[in-house]
Amino acid sequence: MKEFGYQRAHDVPGALALLDADPDARFLGGGTNLVDLMKTGVERPSRLVDLRELPLDRIESAPDGSLRIGATVTNSDLAAHPDVRLRFPALTQAVLAGASGQLRNMATVGGNLLQRTRCGYFTDVARPCNKRSPGTGCPALTGEHHNAAILGASEHCVAVHPSDLGVALTAFDAVVTYETADGAGELTLADFYLPVGDTPHRETALPPGALITGVVLPPAPVAAVSRYRKVRERASYAFAIGSVAAALDVEAGVVRDVRLALGAVASRPWRAHAAERVLRGAPADARTFLAAADAELSAAAPLPHNGYKVDLIRNLVVAVLTELAEVAEVAELTEEAAR
Structure with missing residues (x-):
């Protein structure tokens, strides 16, 4: 693993400033995917900016009936929340279907949405992969692809997204909120993930340096x-x-x-x-x-x-x-x- 620095952010502006000062840094939530990718050499950040002390760990019902979920809410807390269980039971079921209890205790909502594919060609740096190294090819097309995509793929990539949570949030028209140095923004989950096309390495429409602050679920009886x-x-x-x-x-x-x-x-x-x-x-x-x-x-x-x-x-x-x-x-x- 490449040697890296570590800093803990205490507020959103501070987190954004740390990333802005070091473009090769990465935000760290629970680390359940990022750290694994660092061990294999897929991710090689110069610094990790720990977000776990940011005030983004609450789930709140808004006056308009929407449900606001902070980016650092753990998967375990999300699944157990009474409003989620009552109003969006599929969301609870999706979270509980993913990983183990120990991982759900660490994994965060923001990190879950940004987790990367588990395609074996992507996670093996000794092999070509357009998602990891653009222009090197997609060996899954003629190799191991029993769990590859059947919809929306291209000749450049057939990897699938691994998130269970993301599927349920997509069904309920969730909106991702974020902050950048230039201000706040939001993306519907339909627009958050980019089509694979000929740029599979570009996975989301988040602006450079953006920090996910939460997810909003609109009212949906x-x-x-x-x-x-x-x-x-x-x-x-x-x-x-x-x-x-x-x-x-x-x-x-x-x-x-x-x-x-x-x-x-x-x-x-x-x-x-x-x-x-x-x-x-x-x-x-x-x-x-x-x-x-x-x-x-x-x-x-x-x-x-x-x-x-x-x-x-x-x-x-x-x-x-x-x-x-x-x-x-x-x-x-x-x-x-x-x-």
């Missing part, structure tokens, strides 16, 4: 009936090979509103807009759910060894939506009985 389902190759402590975050509002057997996002299928959490368009105003039944999944997956372009993901995601979408429709039906019957 539909999110109260939501689920996150993750498929992985072993029972625990493994990244997804496919995941779904979904929320469904059904009245009299018809879908009034829906949110749907997919994980481990693209270089970023994938909002399933095509599927949502099929679902809204349609019967909440298996035929509609299958048509919605197929509409989203019609753009899939699997490689020779990851075509299984198309069937996996199709079945996962149908299963999760069916479960949510059953929950909505029981709630509707219960409400009628109580009248």
